[in-house]
Amino acid sequence: MITQPERREIAIYSREELCGGYFILWIWDEELSKKSFPGQFFEIRAHASLHDAWDSQHLPKLFKPISVYDNSGGRIGFFIKNVGPGTSALARLKAGDMLELIGPLGNGFPIVQGRxxxxxxxxxxxxxxxxxxxxxxxxxxxxxxxxxxxxxxxxxxxxxxxxxxxxxxxxxxxxxxxxxxxxxxxxxxxxxxxxxxxxxxxxxxxxxxxxxxxxxxxxxxxxxxxxxxxxxxxxxxxxxxxxxxxxxxxxxxxxxxxxxxx
Ligand SMILES: Cc1cc2nc3c(=O)[nH]c(=O)nc-3n(C[C@H](O)[C@H](O)[C@H](O)COP(=O)(O)OP(=O)(O)OC[C@H]3O[C@@H](n4cnc5c(N)ncnc54)[C@H](O)[C@@H]3O)c2cc1C
Ligand code: FES
The missing domain is CATH 3.40.50.80 (Nucleotide-binding domain of ferredoxin-NADP reductase (FNR) module)
Incomplete structure (x- = not known):
């Protein structure tokens, strides 16, 4: 079921570091969690105020499409690879920093049984x-x-x-x-x-x-x-x-x- 996307500012709940430039950002939002389904994504970026603080780095304030990696009871995960300017700004975020999101977006995968x-x-x-x-x-x-x-x-x-x-x-x-x-x-x-x-x-x-x-x-x-x-x-x-x-x-x-x- 596709629902109306929302724009939110949410603090990062926790961050996991993986190897190879991969990391996971976790947020907590029960309403968005209920509205999100496998295959949907969010447009996300580090909060504009952080970009202002990082201005000397000239990181563009771009939203980037990132899939819902995990979603359970309010806890939503984004599994990200740092490949360029947008994901590199996300890679600087730590627990407590603010994220801006628009979503959930897109149609998602059909869910089947007995296959x-x-x-x-x-x-x-x-x-x-x-x-x-x-x-x-x-x-x-x-x-x-x-x-x-x-x-x-x-x-x-x-x-x-x-x-x-x-x-x-x-x-x-x-x-x-x-x-x-x-x-x-x-x-x-x-x-x-x-x-x-x-x-x-x-x-x-x-x-x-x-x-x-x-x-x-x-x-x-x-x-x-x-x-x-x-x-x-x-x-x-x-x-x-x-x-x-x-x-x-x-x-x-x-x-x-x-x-x-x-
Ligand atoms: C629906 C959707 C869901 C996504 N989910 C995730 C996710 O869960 N985790 C994640 O890490 N990434 C995901 N991506 C990819 C991510 O959005 C892109 O890699 C993004 O452009 C990176 O932005 P950047 O500014 O860091 O790098 P950019 O400057 O945009 O790109 C850096 C390099 O990667 C290349 N590139 C970027 N995007 C693409 C692309 N789509 N196809 C081919 N080459 C590309 C560029 O040509 C450039 O060489 C998703 C993309 C889409 C469309
Ligand atoms: S990215 Fe603008 S219409 Fe899809």
Whole structure:
């Protein structure tokens, strides 16, 4: 159920440091917690007053789309990788600092029962699937494949892949899909990660005729449906249109996305 997004200022409740530039920010808000579902995201930034204090660093006051990583009884987590100016400002935050948020945003993943599910994540596509598996695990059989560039990019799952072979199997995570689809009799796939991974997984899901929902990572300007900077082509080659990842997505039925035009 999609609810009206809200704009809030909330103090960070706690922060966890991981390796490889990853960190988790936890907030506490029972109302937002009740309104947020797996696959949805928030536009977040360090509070403007902190940016003013950091002015000498020239960090831009940008909101950034960050998925709901965990959500339970009021405690909401954001699992973030420091990759550029926006996430580097978030990386400076500690418990007690103020965060500005807009959300929850986006449509989220469909929640199912009685299915044999493959979760497929790449890099920073991991966080939304963590929350999703918590919602699915009681009523579905789940098998999770996750891939990253190196060992710092892999997190708990059933099968790990790294490009450099430093942990798990060596190669692209999509290389593991076909064998597991057959072995585990997978009948539904959820994916989140880089576009190249989503494209490859959409092809494999199509070959096997498996329902597949993909959460797309588009570069977002406004994040709230106004600028149309995040659109993706959806439809058939002879009849397609652009839809906004931040509004109609980020989760799409992969069979509807016109991957050849992305
Ligand atoms: C719906 C959604 C949910 C997201 N959830 C999370 C999350 O839970 N945790 C998290 O860490 N990140 C998440 N992201 C990605 C995050 O919002 C981006 O990495 C963000 O742009 C980083 O901002 P920045 O200012 O730090 O770096 P930027 O200056 O924006 O980017 C730094 C580098 O990363 C590249 N880059 C940034 N975003 C993308 C992208 N979407 N696709 C390809 N290349 C990109 C840029 O080209 C540049 O090279 C999500 C993105 C979307 C759309
Ligand atoms: S980011 Fe502006 S419409 Fe999606």
């Amino acid at each position: 044999r599910v493959m979760l497929l994540s790449g890099g920073i596509g991991y966080p939304p699937l963590w929350y999703l598996q918590k919602e699915l695990i009681k009523h579905n059989l789940i098998f999770w494949l996750h891939g990253g560039a190196c060992q710092e990019d892999v997190f708990p799952c059933d099968e790990m892949w790294t490009l450099d072979g430093s942990m798990g199997k060596k190669g692209m995570v999509t290389q593991g899909m076909a064998e597991l689809i057959e072995a585990k009799k997978i009948d539904l796939i959820y994916s989140c990660g880089p576009i190249s991974m989503l494209k490859a997984s959409a092809q494999i899901a199509q070959q096997f005729g498996i329902e597949h929902y993909a959460s797309l990572e588009a570069y977002m300007a406004c994040g709230i449906g106004v600028c149309h900077g995040c659109v993706v082509p959806v439809g058939r080659v002879d009849n397609w249109d652009y839809l906004r990842v931040c509004k109609e997505g980020p989760v799409f039925n992969a069979a509807d996305v016109l991957w050849s035009k992305i």
